[in-house]
Amino acid sequence: MKIRQIQEILDATCLCGDNFDGDCFAGCGCDLMSDVLAFPKEHMCLLTGLTNPQVIRTSEMLDVMCVVFVRGKRPPEETLELAQELGITVFSTKYTLYEACGKLYAHGLPSKNEV
Amino acid sequence: MSELLYKEIYPVDKDDFVRAGEASAKIKRTLKQLGVDADKIRRTSVVSYECEINLIIHSLGGQMCLEVTDEEIIVSSSDKGPGIKDISLAMKEGWSTASDSVREMGFGAGMGLPNMKRHCDEFILNSAPGAGTEIVMKIKI
């Protein structure tokens, strides 16, 4: 699924990055960083309610393609600065974690545990 | 005998959340420059990052070390304490002594050590209360 499509489906605002043609192979929705780190896959989209810079560091470790902050959350400036520096595309959506994951899954983005 | 191609040491301070993950990011960049296979880089990144975060949130400070030979990647850590009382309990998924503030950052699920063990080919942990904790993790190239 193209990052552009993820933005459309989630009616999301882009907070930084412009890799809209990047391709995500799998999604992961969680508020525990160790859950993402447990069984990481290539080209993931990470959806989370956490907004601290560690979310971006964790994403860097796993080459996460794009990060979506749910429930309309706006991350602190340090988080966006790090994402900018690392070239990670970041969105904010008004949907909850459950809704956002459900929408992407229904549109065909598989779970990281399925690919 | 395997040949040492690269070695670097990274100090890690207790409670240094601002720089948390920087040592692992450097390790990752080095492995990329050395042309290591992407899957091995990802596995190394996971183990070094979990290890680095543990040093920051659980230890009194210490250091990480990356060694690359023509046969394996070795990520190791040593810290100044407080050590782990019950290692088999610490290795259990879900067991954690992390504080609420650490949990709010998304850590403290008690998954780090089992994750580290799962992602490497050889995992050695030595620890004693009062002394410190030493971890050696090897990934075959």
Ligand SMILES: Nc1ncnc2c1ncn2[C@@H]1O[C@H](COP(=O)(O)OP(=O)(O)OP(=O)(O)O)[C@@H](O)[C@H]1O
């Ligand atoms: N370097 C260390 N020094 C002292 N205690 C440690 C160290 N590393 C781990 N521990 C102890 O082992 C427990 C389990 O560690 P583990 O990494 O598995 O989980 P966690 O760090 O608590 O949570 P998570 O890794 O999921 O964020 C910790 O809660 C802590 O009590």
Ligand SMILES: [Mg+2]
């Ligand atoms: Mg841990």
